[in-house]
Amino acid sequence: MLSVSNATKIFFAGMPDEKKALADVNLVLRKCEFCIVIGSNGAGKSSLLNAIAGKLLLDTGKIAIAKKDVTHLSVHKRAQHLARVFQDPLAGTAASMTVAENLLLADLRGKRKHFSPGLTKKRRRQYEEKLSILGLGLEERLNTPVELLSGGQRQSLALIMAVSNSPQILLLDEHTAALDPLTADIVMNATIRTVERFGLTTLMVTHNMQHAVDYGTRIVMMSSGKIKLEIAGEQKTGITVGDLVSQFSVKNDKVLLQECRV
């Protein structure tokens, strides 16, 4: 479904502070796969997500979604293939617009727009139905401006917006990191429910090792712009948080040593 091949992105190339954000990254996601990306800060996780979303154009390499080459497509053109939930709850929704209007925007993603009325009765009913999946009572607040919702509610809304018209790829960028533990759980549960219900191909970046252990079909660990470790299948079922964390330090120390030698 998603294939990233030989993706490379170097910032400040040739300068003393040259930074390899992505160094020859290869990643293939089959349909309905739920891949979790972990790694320390600056490992290239966000760069990978940004590259897939089109926010970051690659120096070299190729990105294809459902066999269609999207390497050179702009963000808004790629949006018809993929949806994204940002870390910041404020980023994924339009604050001054109502819940229903935000859902309408998501509903129209990648579709041809017309001069016909946007928020029809039929659409409102559909949106109420979609929001009721969350169980947060948002379905009764369709006409509330989003700025009046709490962070957790906004993030849940952003999630529903992202999955609303079954994108081919769902990108989750540490989408529970800015929430309190309880709300994070609610949003994470809603994520799992919707991903399973719609059978979405998902790529999730997280710092929460418990989430990485509990959910998903594959774990990818990144470091210095490279994929250092992949855990899938049976290996994935037996793994614990401790195992993951130990991998972290080992990998990081190795990197540190290598850098020292250089």
Next chain:
Amino acid sequence: MFDIILPILESYFALIPVTLAQSLILSFVVLGIMLPFRILSFPDLTSEGAYPFGGCVCAVLISNGMDPVVAIIVAMGCGFIAGCSTAFIHLRFGINTLLAGILILTMLYSINLRIMGRSNMSILGSESIYSLINPLNPNSYGVKIGLVGIAVIVILVVLKLFFSTEHGITFRAVGANAEMSEAQGINVWRITIIGVGAASAFSALAGALMIQSQGFADVNMGFGILINGLASLIIGEAITGRNTVWKQLLAPFLGALTYYQLVSLCLAAGLPPPDLKFATGFFVLLMLALPSLKRKGMLPERVKIRE
């Protein structure tokens, strides 16, 4: 007491028709300021250039015998291009929206002089949109108020309908959160360019209607129009509020009507005309400062604009 107030009121009432006609025409400039500022979060100064641009283009066309309606449409098209240029400069080169507007309005001044060949031009005696309606008495304020009033209502209704369509909601989304709009598949460049262009087209429309009403065009006719428009918008928003699209759309028109009546009242009461700009500027400053003055001891929130 009465012998002071009575002559003031008398001269004020005598001014009402002319002020009303003027403010209806200028309400399109206020609309041209409001649309980028409030809907697209793109504070824009192009209207100060687009208004005289529309006027000068229209004056030259009419004096060369072109049909006034066609001349107005061409003037609006020119205003549209001016607005598109401002938006493009901002998007492509990352120049601040306000500076982009100043660049365009400065360049338009030369263009206006080039188009007219001189600094002002009379079109008295030529056909105008008002004389098409009432050939016998084209200068009657009734005709002007009626014609422009109908145009105002039509444009208000059309805009209201537009903003509730699928296309309309994308414009509001770009202003509310540009990055999110992009992620939702909206072409932010296209929406911004069309939106700012359309706003300047409305400013140019005001210029074209104004020169036909007053019978001449002048390259300096736009001087200070922006601050008047901003004052009108602020008054309008104080009257209507801003929490729905309909209120936001009504604000420029109600604001323009109120503001120009206030100005006319001040002039009738003996405010020396040279002091008018200072008074207007001070009023706008006061209205903008009010929210932060009310919140004692707290630094004002940083206004989120596109840099």
